[in-house]
Amino acid sequence: GGGGDVRMAQAEEVAKEKRLKKRVTLQFFSNHLRNFGTLQKEKSIKFQRIRPFKTSQATFDNQLTSLPTAI
Secondary structure, eight states: OOHHHHHHHHHHHHHHHHHHHHHHHHHHHHHHHHHHHHHHHHHHHHHHHHOOTTSOHHHHHHHHHHSGGGO
16 A cells, blocks of 8 residues: 555645644734724724715714725
8 A cells, every 4th residue: 555644644734734824814813903903093083084074973984894894
């Protein structure tokens, strides 16, 4: 035989890759959340100033909170 070793090695590689991806994703999200926190602060300051007159505050807040889901 000897074919089993190759399969084991491949499985290990895949597992390694998955772990790496997970770590990168977690890192990305924690960074993103941290940035998002500061963004929110800046946003609330900035947008209150430049909010279009026609848009009600509630609608505007709604649009803001729906933004992050697109990321």
